[in-house]
Amino acid sequence: MPLQIISATSAHAAEINTLLHELAAFEKLPEGPELSEGEIGEAIANKNLHGLLAYMDEELAGFALFDYSFCTWQGKYMFLHEIFVRPAHRKHGVGKGLWKAIAKLAHEQNLARIQLDVLDWNTDAIKFYKAFGAVDFTKEEGWRDFRVPRSEIAKFAAANPSAAV
Amino acid sequence: MSFTIIPATTDHAAVINSMTHELAEFEKLPNGPQLSESEFREAIAEKNLFGFVALIEEQIVGFVMCYYGFSTWQGKFIFMEDLYVRPAHRKGGIGKALWKEVAKVAYEQNLRRIQWTVLDWNTNAINFYKSIGATDMHDRDGWLDFRLFRPAIAQFVGGNSENGV
Numbered sequence: 001m002p003l004q005i006i007s008a009t010s011a012h013a014a015e016i017n018t019l020l021h022e023l024a025a026f027e028k029l030p031e032g033p034e035l036s037e038g039e040i041g042e043a044i045a046n047k048n049l050h051g052l053l054a055y056m057d058e059e060l061a062g063f064a065l066f067d068y069s070f071c072t073w074q075g076k077y078m079f080l081h082e083i084f085v086r087p088a089h090r091k092h093g094v095g096k097g098l099w100k101a102i103a104k105l106a107h108e109q110n111l112a113r114i115q116l117d118v119l120d121w122n123t124d125a126i127k128f129y130k131a132f133g134a135v136d137f138t139k140e141e142g143w144r145d146f147r148v149p150r151s152e153i154a155k156f157a158a159a160n161p162s163a164a165v
Numbered sequence: 166m167s168f169t170i171i172p173a174t175t176d177h178a179a180v181i182n183s184m185t186h187e188l189a190e191f192e193k194l195p196n197g198p199q200l201s202e203s204e205f206r207e208a209i210a211e212k213n214l215f216g217f218v219a220l221i222e223e224q225i226v227g228f229v230m231c232y233y234g235f236s237t238w239q240g241k242f243i244f245m246e247d248l249y250v251r252p253a254h255r256k257g258g259i260g261k262a263l264w265k266e267v268a269k270v271a272y273e274q275n276l277r278r279i280q281w282t283v284l285d286w287n288t289n290a291i292n293f294y295k296s297i298g299a300t301d302m303h304d305r306d307g308w309l310d311f312r313l314f315r316p317a318i319a320q321f322v323g324g325n326s327e328n329g330v
């Protein structure tokens with residue numbers, strides 16, 4: 001069949017790694033992905049990371065990568081880290097197929113939500129997500145994503161021990 | 166007044182759960198927290214949530230709750246869900262001390278980042294986070310937080326059946 005979607009196993013680590021880098025280049029953040037192929041395979045084997053791969057006429061066409069987290073407000077939810085269709089395979093329903101498979105998994109587990117990040121200039125992706133009923137939570141409630149990298153963590157954690165504990 | 170900080174246990178679940186409501190009120194999102202006290206306790210027992218509480222004379226005056234996520238770019242990370250100090254006990258270093266415990270956990274596991282969200286109008290919190298070396302990822306890269314909630318998931322899945330998975 002033309003479109004086939006399968007669950008990723010650790011054997012797909014190389015294909016996943018390739019697509020991760022293609023997507024990061026598109027996002028203008030090519031230095032973003034830092035994990036090795038081995039780390040990706042291990043994460044899938046340990047179920048820290050889950051994936052779906054899409055093939056069109058047996059050619060690798062796209063993927064979706066996600067994990068599960070637990071929020072103090074709503075409990076278990078799915079974080080969709082990546083969803084990507086290679087340029088040559090667009091406009092053939094691959095993206096929608098992947099999204100449907102993701103939504104089905106979330107629905108079967110009765111999850112409170114699917115959450116994802118999108119770049120504010122990526123208007124095609126924003127339209128795509130809104131078409132499926134996703135809400136821009138940054139705009140809706142004002143949430144901003146903050147991060148502290150390892151170097152800053154080290155500065156803080158390696159400083160004088162606190163008086164407590 | 167001196168305080169101590171200890172890891173959060175299931176014994177603290179009831180108080181922490183009610184304090185998440187105090188925090189949600191402050192955030193002008195009082196309908197946000199939807200978990201029952203027992204769901205909260207179970208989440209701590211099963212280590213889906215972990216954190217620390219600050220005590221003054223055995224009363225909980227502040228807390229931080231976190232969980233682990235897995236990033237396709239940087240691997241295991243800590244998501245800091247809630248950091249809260251009751252108004253009467255602010256400006257005494259409790260917030261920073263709670264943050265330090267989270268940083269120590271991340272440092273000991275050599276994690277590449279700690280991540281959280283903050284409301285764009287909460288300038289006190291934003292100033293605090295910037296003082297500890299955090300970066301606003303929307304300012305840096307343009308990331309927006311998108312969410313698809315359970316009713317929209319159900320509505321989407323209720324459509325035509327799909328080939329593939």
